[in-house]
Amino acid sequence: MSTSTVIVRRSLPDFADLPGSPLLQRIYAGRGIRSAEELDLRLALLPSPATLKGITEAVSLLETALRQRWRITIVADLDADGATSCALATRALRALGAAEVNYVVPNRFVHGYGLTPEIVAVAAGEQPNLLITVDNGMSSTEGVKTAHALGIRVLITDHHLPGATLPEADALVNPNQPGDTFPGKQLAGVGVIFYVLSALRSRLRESGWFAERGLPDPNMAQFLDLVAVGTVADVVPLAQINRVLVDQGLRRIREGRCVPGIAALFTVAGRSMARATAGDVGFQLGPRLNAAGRLADMSLSIECLLCDDPARALQLAQELNRLNGERRVIETDMKVQALESLDRLPLDDHELPFGLCLFDPGWHQGVVGILAGRIRERVHRPVIAFAPDNSDGLLRGSARSVPGLHIRDVLAAMDVRQPDLIARFGGHAAAAGLSLLPAHLPAFQAAFDAEVRSQLRAEDLNGNLWSDGALESAEISLETADELREAGPWGQGFLEPLFDGVFEVISHRVMKEQHLKLSLRSPGAKPALEAVAFNQVGDFTPGTARLRVAYKLDVNEWRGERRLQLMVAHLEPAV
Missing domain, CATH: 3.10.310.30 (Diaminopimelate Epimerase; Chain A, domain 1)
Known part of the structure; x- marks a missing residue:
């Protein structure tokens, strides 16, 4: 079996009116940015929840639940988006004054996905007055019927595409449902529940709820660390609304203003929280949170995000780290089997x-x-x-x-x-x-x-790798790497800058039998460049003198020393 990867350079429209250095202008233009306003990531520019279809009914239902001291049960989903959504809903509702908030999370091997009749039966054991789905529910017609038969009201919050028939919930909020005019169709599940509870906070403030009860009026921005992690981990497109949410959440994480579970996950992943990027969340935190739902019980991830004791949060994060290692072994074995089947x-x-x-x-x-x-x-x-x-x-x-x-x-x-x-x-x-x-x-x-x-x-x-073109030798620097890091957040639909060029091969060595460590030199430049190519040993022939490389700029930090590193996405002999 052969494969084809093609490096394709982006065609660039005029970008003279965009802010930043010429390099950044070029990169932004290649991602469809046409004005400086599209790069403004202030929270104040987020659209109002008012255009979300069903938001009025949802807020009224939640206000009633708080005023009548209903027991509320969150029904979570089985991935990082579901875990962060559940943690956010639980923390925010408690901060808003809910009398009792619990959660249930399905076991994929027992209950299936979403609000199934089976998970409703489990939730009913808590005798809730209201079920709130997060990151699920759009296909749960039978689950809603089961809940209603038991006298339990249902609020669905989701972002997945609806089927031909919508569940007859008491309220339903999903920017992708028919008739919804909210501009943020790309919201993750955690973004949807953030918007719903932000609207509830506004309603409660207007009605005098906090003053009546002597409660602090919570700042919903305190939950943006969870929004950022769930949004990036769910690999939804980083359109402007999502970039605002992720950027603001990452800022809080870098400042140490995040839940202990997120800080613990950075620790076990060996990543610097002070320099946290969307890439760290997507490639380090997301897989660890997802590992619990894939191999064990997703409540482990939810408890890690709900825990306020740093020591206990670290213990939970270490268990998630162990499960993620187990998941990698299973995945590797399955991938070998699959590729051997294809090769035959x-x-x-x-x-x-x-x-x-x-x-x-x-x-x-x-x-x-x-x-x-x-x-x-x-x-x-x-x-x-x-x-x-x-x-x-x-x-x-x-x-x-x-x-x-x-x-x-x-x-x-x-x-x-x-x-x-x-x-x-x-x-x-x-x-x-x-x-x-x-x-x-x-x-x-x-x-x-x-x-x-x-x-x-x-x-x-074809496996097209979209390149932002070549860099001049002077641009391949720590300064450029830092500039690009600050220009994010990068992610799905707003891809991290990728460059390509021809380099001389000075030396190479194999790491852990499957990765390459290369020393490369850009033609005409004197210092050699450090490069790492993960899982690409089979693509390199020892003795090759020149390579065409598609790469990202990264900074390797070790014992206080910062060195430029090229992260190789693809390599091939240069003709």
């Missing part, structure tokens, strides 16, 4: 299915999402990885897409054509989840490939 096929990448479905009866359903993403990176096409669910006999699949293909819409189109093929599905543009009967897998594989072929061309299946 008498195909090259031009003959692989456009839409690739993989299944192994020994795979762990908590890790198939990561596996699908890793295989997609290798074969440059949408991938669905399936694992068996022994609780109900179904296959659980996790899908990861490529730019230009809305994976949830693909599944919806398939469901229209063959209504009995998929048991259940949901998700958004880049990722989705589904379940189906094992007997339906061959038909599903064929239908998925056909639907992807109807929407993508063969040339869409």
